[in-house]
Amino acid sequence: MTSPTPSTPILLLKTKSSPADSYEEYFSAHNYTPTFIPVLEHHFHTQNLSTVKQLFQSGSLTPGPGRKYGGLIFTSQRAVEGFATILRDIDVLYTVGPATSRSLVSIRDEHLPHATVLGEETGSGENLAHFILSHYNGLYETEGGKPPLLFLVGEQRRDVIPKTLMAGSLAPGRRIGVEELVVYETGVMEGFEESFAAAVRAGEGFLAGGLERAVWVVVFSPTGCDAMLRVLKGLADGERRVFIATIGPTTRDHLRKYGFEADVCAEKPSQEGVGMGIERFMEHWRRNRTEQ
Known part of the structure; x- marks a missing residue:
């Protein structure tokens, strides 16, 4: 029997909405494992x-x-x-x-x-x-x-x-x-940088399971971007497989001020907009890997 494809970690830099969060519902249903990391106070x-x-x-x-x-x-x-x-x-x-x-x-x-x-x-x-x-x-x-x-x-x-x-x-x-x-x-919430670094380290275990795997980070606000990038710059050298999606152009443009280009910018500020952007990116990324 073929083993099920492991779900992709996706780090959502936001406070989880209550009583239900539409991002958790959407990504859990599309073979992702969402983790919420609050950024803002x-x-x-x-x-x-x-x-x-x-x-x-x-x-x-x-x-x-x-x-x-x-x-x-x-x-x-x-x-x-x-x-x-x-x-x-x-x-x-x-x-x-x-x-x-x-x-x-x-x-x-x-x-x-x-x-x-x-x-x-x-x-x-x-x-x-x-x-x-x-x-x-x-x-x-x-x-x-x-x-x-x-x-x-x-x-x-x-x-x-x-x-x-x-x-x-x-x-x-x-x-x-x-x-x-x-x-x-x-x-910026106290302890955000440490919480984000711990979540990224946990995701590295998933990446070790195969070169076709990736970890996603979804950024919802310019606040905390500098702390996020400090963590990502501390990752081991090699091919980058922790990718960044932004909820819209404001956050994407803010990242550019730090010299970083987001991998995905959602066309619509919704879970569907983020998810569709990620899927298109991954299709292109995996196709390029098989052609190399």
Whole structure:
């Protein structure tokens, strides 16, 4: 009887979602062994979250004459978690990517039954900004006094959304005001480098079983990339068989600042996007090995 093909180790540099994690479910079903290695520590900005709560209480975020903002923008699950602590009522929520959208939808279903979550399929801040330009301006084609949007962010973020929505190249009537409010702060989790190094060493035992084997690392954020690369540079010399996949172009471009080119950049920021990119890479890699 032929022995089953051993599952490929895949190191997911993120905190495991609860009660279920879609990355664990997907990769376990596709002959991988997922290991979660948390990278980020998050601290909510309580003062600014209190400001958001006050906006709700005053009616500044709800339809009516006292409305100050016409909707909220989210590009991270941490911002959603902070937002969950102060919910009451709102009707438009923009979000980027399926993971953040799922988190927001679960909160919406419980607390905001009349709100609409939009932007799940956009996949990047730039795409989301163009979607908002089309959708939000469409809401106010026949109305005056278009209110700005409130963007709940971490202290580390790109400015592509506000720049795109408020670009000077847009006609004045097309521009959308954006106000950013920092609701969480992020840092590298203590002990991450040691945990990652231990996981890589464990993966070396798998690599010893055959030259066609590989270990994968999936990077979800620029935070911690320098620590990750220090560990990888400490591996033994020889053919590299620990490969890197990024959740999207922001993290890929950050790695380039360290002189490292990711092996895979997911076309869509999802478990399917990462998985399909890895499979295409491995098919090409194994084909090249057999031809040599």
